[in-house]
Amino acid sequence: MLMLEKLWNVIKNEINSSHSIEILDGIKIKYLGKNGIFNNYIKKIKNFSFEEKKKYSIILNTIKKKTISKIHIKKNELNKLIFEKRIQKEKIDISLPGRYIKNGSIHPINYSISCIQHFFYKLGFESINGFEIEDEYHNFDALNIPKNHPARDNHDTFWLDKNRLLRTQTSTMQIRMMKSEKPPMRFIFPGKVYRNDYDSTHTPMFHQVEGLIVEKNINFSNLKWIIYNFIYNFFNKKIPLRFRPSYFPFTTPSAEVDVMTDSKKWLEILGCGMVHPSVLKNVNINPEIYSACAFGLGVERMTMLRYGISDIRSFFENDFRFIKQFKYI
Structure with missing residues (x-):
């Protein structure tokens, strides 16, 4: 369970190094999914004594909450970055003259x-x-x-x-x-x-x-x-x-x-x-x-x-x- 104390640093580094929504979604599944790492730790805690269960449950839930929060913040950052790139790509030069439409007239x-x-x-x-x-x-x-x-x-x-x-x-x-x-x-x-x-x-x-x-x-x-x-x-x-x-x-x-x-x-x-x-x-x-x-x-x-x-x-x-x-x- 000593690995649990280093887990947050590993998770944090992976989240920080992710550069796309797809990679971030993969990290979320890896740690928070049904068969993710957090659920595997919870299964192992069942065999511990009451005092150990209480100690490690608190640590595990704290890391899990921080992971969820960190993923949410990172996702917002990525979405903002994607939006800014889209704006730059679709940018309109308002200094250009407009297109002149030659409308007809009634005789x-x-x-x-x-x-x-x-x-x-x-x-x-x-x-x-x-x-x-x-x-x-x-x-x-x-x-x-x-x-x-x-x-x-x-x-x-x-x-x-x-x-x-x-x-x-x-x-x-x-x-x-x-x-x-x-x-x-x-x-x-x-x-x-x-x-x-x-x-x-x-x-x-x-x-x-x-x-x-x-x-x-x-x-x-x-x-x-x-x-x-x-x-x-x-x-x-x-x-x-x-x-x-x-x-x-x-x-x-x-x-x-x-x-x-x-x-x-x-x-x-x-x-x-x-x-x-x-x-x-x-x-x-x-x-x-x-x-x-x-x-x-x-x-x-x-x-x-x-x-x-x-x-x-x-x-x-x-x-x-x-x-x-x-x-x-």
Whole structure:
């Protein structure tokens, strides 16, 4: 049992010289495990006298407690060392510039359409998308456009065959919705339209938003109120505007709306009017009971006025320098 007096020094040296958690766990099993050295000493004490049992039990338990404590302290030291090494390995140099992420932006045309939709949603309108390939009936005949009207010619319209064409206006959706729905109704129809024209203010493809209201006792005053408030809302200010008498085959009376530009010139931005009784009859709506008003605007022209853009072709040239300007609108 003299070895017992030297045991603590041996244990202490082994613990101090351990450099990993695995080695420390091995020492713990060696001395404190079920078949460890401490348990072997306890088994041997059984054969001693009472006085010897008392003496050596006290010494053995003291060494055992010190061993447990020493292993715990050493384990904490090793864990701290491991953590510090991990921090050094994963260290971030905060002086380095961050990674620049090039986020995209909403195209100004899409943003303008979204603004238009948001305004009319508040007035109870529903937004409907339609077909870009139309037939002659919905694009011309049902809208009271004469057979000899120049809009039907090849130099104005993209014909696919004798009956099908790329729609020249979103008014085609007015006919389709009035045929499929029953009054009262409030719709807007945003979408692409196509006309054979190309210069700084015209492109072969552009965007329109058409509006339609069919209700009892709707009149031109209601239409004017809607347009006034829409224009003020879209441009975020009360800009000068005027209603100018005009002609459209599918509305009567008809008007074009002009706004005053920064150069003090009047510029037409939309057309509107009361839907022609013949158009209502074409879709089996009784014009004696219901009246309807409609309006149509070019999104590109509205957007050009809103942001001071001089060339409509800029919208479709995919120039990132142009698009980036609208990232935070």
